[in-house]
Amino acid sequence: MEAEGVRFRTHANCIQLHKSERGIKVSLDCEHGEPEVEASHVLLATGRRPNTDDLNLQAAGVQMDAHGFVVTDEHLRTASPTVWAMGDCNGRGAFTHTSWNDYEIVADNLLDGGTRSAADRIPAYALFSDPPLAHIGMTETEVRQSGKPALIGKRPMSRVGRAVEKGESAGFMKVMVDAESRRILGATILGVGGDEAIHCLLTCMYSRQTYDLVARSVHIHPTVSELLPTMLQELKPLA
Template sequence: MIEDSVETFDAIIIGSGQAGNPLALALAKEKWKVALVEKAALGGTCVNTGCTPTKAYVASARAAWAVSNAPNLGIEVLTSPKINLKAIKKRKDKLVNESRIGIRKALNDSSQISMIRGTATFIDKTKVKVGTRILKSSKIFMNVGARARIPEGFEDVDYLTNTSILQLDKIPDDLIIVGGSYIGLEFAQIFKRLGSKVTVLEMGNALISREDKHTSETVREILENEGVKVICGAKCLKGKAKKSGKIGVTFHKDGKDKEIYGTHLLIATGRLPNSDLLKPENAGLQLNEKGYFQVNEKLETNITGIYALGDCNGKGAFTHTSYNDFEIMQDQLFGGKKRTLNDRIINYALYIDPPLGRAGMTLKEAKETGKKLLFARMSMSNISRAKEKGETQGQMEVIVDADSEQILGAAVLGTGGDEIIGTFLTAMYGKISYKALINSVQTHPTVTELIPTLLQQLKPLDE
């Protein structure tokens, strides 16, 4: 290697996701010379194949449902809604492109940032190769995200992933979804509402196995009420091409071999970090058993000066956790060096309709702490606002540490749940006693006004 051919930077950022882009801009503001490497579209998963496009589809599916549900609210609909997936996709593409353009403009406006297109691989602890270019820095930040995990047995069939399903311009007649977790369930309801026949196959005995049993059961009930067929406990799943052009999936359940077939197949069996694409072994980087970069509470890997942010560090698989990684990194570099991963309270949403918002621990996780717990759960059917909207499915629940009076976890599965969970999350970050929320006066009529009532129902959790 000729040293003169090496391009030296103050920092190299690999990946322009929800941590990489703001970090590049923050470093540039401090007059760092930054190389930002991206092998695909700007914006990462959130902008291109995650939050922005999927929630646009959720909104379209919700509109279709609202038309179909209108007679229940006294509104007569003379004709069935006509679904135009090309128009839905066009709207989604417009939102995605607007986000990309905004990111590109912000990055191009900074003379400190060099945008480099291509796949980066490590040469050693301070150098990476992108095409024929060799970049060098004592500070390297990885924000490379994750990709769909494809299980063995589906190599010979034409399957869709969360990325390719967003490129369809015709509604699938019969959609099979392998994987009953967050991504799979969101697409299940979306395409059922848009007119597909949908079957979900899940290897485990319950959907979204991370959630508590009662939450999983309610989610399944919501989907089945809309006509989604759910099959749990489906083992030994394999894809099978049919002569008719359809796609079959074989599986073992209840001691019998079974087979179903459809026109389209979506694989939604989890995500794989893109860490392996970087040839991390060349830099001596350590990965855990699931392929994530091992980081400390300050996001630094086992190699000094190399950091992992976002999905590839296994500390969160969401846009908000990725952006928080940027905030931690910014504070560690230029701030008070006080922010760490230890400050973060896990929170996320499942965007079926009605949505699930979760903050902190599940009930199962709370029991494992050995703390003295208080617990309450109330049905959405007890809320005036939910009744008035005609959307009473789901429940709200909260877990409290009886000794400290701190809220340990909460879940809102019901109309507005993705927004309402923020009230609990704010109380948790503020370390507010649950008694303060009991005495709060919430606006009527809202779903949030159930929170004080819910907290009044707290009782010691039976062992």
């Protein structure tokens, strides 16, 4: 294993990788939790910085934040009225889909006199692992921290017929709903087809409809998305 004895320094902690009977052992200097975890594989996400430091943006009146991202307003204008920033460099989502949406916003506002805004964008991403992990909107932790009265629905993929048929029943579906407005706050699907099925909920959020729109809809059988209405019909208060 190439990672044997490798040390990684983070802002506050040191991570060490070693061989173990199960494959690999991760040792972490931490204040809470177990200091060692054994596993067969390790996914190490170190983050990245935009390569804006050698562009001399200050000379053009363009501001950057402490991490090197170009500072923009919600319409993607920089501090210089003739410069716009889109894509990874503006720190508004390092994804192909957010970068393409940035282009659409800039093109509409710059060329067609529009008023499109990145502030209208709902966070959405997928990790194409096996099974895939898809998420939209707020996380459960963010909902709890917001203090909003909320409802939550959960369903294991082992109770999704299509997943069982395919022999890929690992994972779960989860959705959080504002108890007062009845609008979807966020959702996560870890499971086969979840990266596609979650768009049903995302479209409902963009249309500013209540969750009843999906809960009362009829989806095609047998699909992963057909269990989204069922999950929304079984919401419980977020304790």
